[in-house]
Amino acid sequence: MGVISIDLRKRQLIYEQIVESVKEQIGRGVLLENSYMPSVRALANELGINPNTIQKAYTELERQGVIQSVSGRGSIIVANADTVRGMRHEQINAAIRKVAADAADAGIGYEDFCREAGTAFGTGNDGKEKS
Amino acid sequence: MGVISIDLRKRQLIYEQIVESVKEQIGRGVLLENSYMPSVRALANELGINPNTIQKAYTELERQGVIQSVSGRGSIIVANADTVRGMRHEQINAAIRKVAADAADAGIGYEDFCREAGTAFGTGNDGKEKS
Amino acid sequence: MGVISIDLRKRQLIYEQIVESVKEQIGRGVLLENSYMPSVRALANELGINPNTIQKAYTELERQGVIQSVSGRGSIIVANADTVRGMRHEQINAAIRKVAADAADAGIGYEDFCREAGTAFGTGNDGKEKS
Amino acid sequence: MGVISIDLRKRQLIYEQIVESVKEQIGRGVLLENSYMPSVRALANELGINPNTIQKAYTELERQGVIQSVSGRGSIIVANADTVRGMRHEQINAAIRKVAADAADAGIGYEDFCREAGTAFGTGNDGKEKS
DNA sequence: GTGGTCTAGACCACT
DNA sequence: GTGGTCTAGACCACG
Numbered sequence: 001m002g003v004i005s006i007d008l009r010k011r012q013l014i015y016e017q018i019v020e021s022v023k024e025q026i027g028r029g030v031l032l033e034n035s036y037m038p039s040v041r042a043l044a045n046e047l048g049i050n051p052n053t054i055q056k057a058y059t060e061l062e063r064q065g066v067i068q069s070v071s072g073r074g075s076i077i078v079a080n081a082d083t084v085r086g087m088r089h090e091q092i093n094a095a096i097r098k099v100a101a102d103a104a105d106a107g108i109g110y111e112d113f114c115r116e117a118g119t120a121f122g123t124g125n126d127g128k129e130k131s
Numbered sequence: 132m133g134v135i136s137i138d139l140r141k142r143q144l145i146y147e148q149i150v151e152s153v154k155e156q157i158g159r160g161v162l163l164e165n166s167y168m169p170s171v172r173a174l175a176n177e178l179g180i181n182p183n184t185i186q187k188a189y190t191e192l193e194r195q196g197v198i199q200s201v202s203g204r205g206s207i208i209v210a211n212a213d214t215v216r217g218m219r220h221e222q223i224n225a226a227i228r229k230v231a232a233d234a235a236d237a238g239i240g241y242e243d244f245c246r247e248a249g250t251a252f253g254t255g256n257d258g259k260e261k262s
Numbered sequence: 263m264g265v266i267s268i269d270l271r272k273r274q275l276i277y278e279q280i281v282e283s284v285k286e287q288i289g290r291g292v293l294l295e296n297s298y299m300p301s302v303r304a305l306a307n308e309l310g311i312n313p314n315t316i317q318k319a320y321t322e323l324e325r326q327g328v329i330q331s332v333s334g335r336g337s338i339i340v341a342n343a344d345t346v347r348g349m350r351h352e353q354i355n356a357a358i359r360k361v362a363a364d365a366a367d368a369g370i371g372y373e374d375f376c377r378e379a380g381t382a383f384g385t386g387n388d389g390k391e392k393s
Numbered sequence: 394m395g396v397i398s399i400d401l402r403k404r405q406l407i408y409e410q411i412v413e414s415v416k417e418q419i420g421r422g423v424l425l426e427n428s429y430m431p432s433v434r435a436l437a438n439e440l441g442i443n444p445n446t447i448q449k450a451y452t453e454l455e456r457q458g459v460i461q462s463v464s465g466r467g468s469i470i471v472a473n474a475d476t477v478r479g480m481r482h483e484q485i486n487a488a489i490r491k492v493a494a495d496a497a498d499a500g501i502g503y504e505d506f507c508r509e510a511g512t513a514f515g516t517g518n519d520g521k522e523k524s
Numbered sequence: 525g526t527g528g529t530c531t532a533g534a535c536c537a538c539t
Numbered sequence: 540g541t542g543g544t545c546t547a548g549a550c551c552a553c554g
């Protein structure tokens with residue numbers, strides 16, 4: 001089974017899901033720097049979607065400097081795990097700031113915000129130091 | 132100038148933007164319980180979009196119990212500010228949990244998460260008291 | 263307070279609701295044979311709806327032989343309670359046959375049908391003789 | 394010939410007729426779980442009505458959890474016959490209770506009610522065993 | 525071709 | 540003029 005996954009029911013564009021999934025797997029060390037990505041055709045087949053969509057994702061990944069397409073050879077991963085983890089962190093941090101701004105706007109306080117978030121972190125930081 | 136605003140450039144569906152904008156303004160007390168919403172045509176005209184899109188938004192608002200439409204009369208706001216704020220809070224809490232889960236998954240710790248979020252809350256709560 | 267009632271939120275046409283409401287009140291003996299109906303204008307005012315709608319209802323009532331309009335005088339009730347009760351019974355019987363046919367079609371048995379209906383009749387016929 | 398039927402002369406909304414017809418055919422086992430619905434355009438063409446109306450029906454069916462639509466793929470039936478039959482039964486039971494309440498209100502007794510209904514059930518259950 | 529959103533504009537019942 | 544349904548047809552992302 002492949003390591004790249006998509007969900008057709010999500011509203012997020014499929015090619016974006018692929019981009020994110022690829023970066024996530026590189027960050028996890030599942031996909032390695034200097035190794036080849038599956039071919040457009042192979043991945044399209046594996047995910048059961050159209051090659052055009054894969055192509056769009058690969059083009060975007062190349063634009064972001066994550067992979068590099070070599071004519072007749074395939075697409076090679078040129079970013080290392082740390083780099084993409086950094087990209088992912090920055091993306092998530094932006095999402096955090098956005099939802100925090102929404103929460104602040106809706107009158108949710110900082111402590112309530114952290115308490116709500118705490119449940120997602122398994123390390124005992126579930127807000128109990130608030131009680 | 133009207134109180135309901137949309138941004139055609141956003142990827143969020145227009146009718147959803149309207150639904151959220153209406154709920155936000157009710158929550159802020161700008162739109163009041165028992166008062167009438169602008170008519171479908173009037174709002175369509177004001178926002179420069181098609182009446183059908185407004186209709187779709189109003190239908191959804193009625194489905195959510197926020198307004199009640201009567202043919203030939205207009206659409207009356209039946210939810211009070213607290214109710215709508217509660218709906219909005221629940222929505223935002225869900226978003227917080229989601230982004231927190233993403234962050235945890237990406238290896239961002241609870242404290243980093245709260246520190247990142249802290250900037251959105253004006254009160255100097257940048258996460259220090261968590262450490 | 264008037265005896266004729268309508269519900270603007272229902273999907274049933276308003277003039278039909280008025281027709282039914284009038285017949286129901288005649289059947290109950292609240293509106294009496296040979297007495298006058300409220301004037302179109304008065305009833306429109308009382309119900310807060312447009313006189314055209316009342317006029318439509320009165321026209322239909324006249325067509326059914328329930329009232330008779332006399333120019334410059336008003337509309338007089340010409341059907342007695344028994345007559346309209348009969349009309350109403352026939353209408354309801356038709357509705358019963360229709361819903362029974364739907365139920366039979368959906369595979370609901372006669373006994374289940376009667377048990378479900380029993381709860382609406384306060385007289386102890388709530389299906390317990392089935393148990 | 395298709396299995397989904399509508400009647401333009403009925404007052405019931407077309408998209409509602411479609412929703413009900415689809416659920417009925419699923420309940421009958423004519424439309425099967427995990428099979429695809431006809432495409433929006435195909436059904437629109439077959440029934441001679443506008444694709445938007447079909448879309449509205451499909452959207453409602455998805456909201457009810459009967460089908461699941463995937464852009465570019467089609468709409469797959471996800472509810473099984475039993476589930477849909479259950480939904481239909483609950484709907485019909487509500488209708489039974491409503492008409493029974495009307496009947497009781499009009500002075501029709503439980504036994505008369507069941508006798509009237511009996512004719513719709515073919516098995517000689519005309520209410521005799523109730524007396 | 526497929527679903528989904530949106531525009532444009534019609535008709536209806538009712539105000 | 541008001542909400543609501545429907546028609547006609549456009550564009551988009553995807554197959």
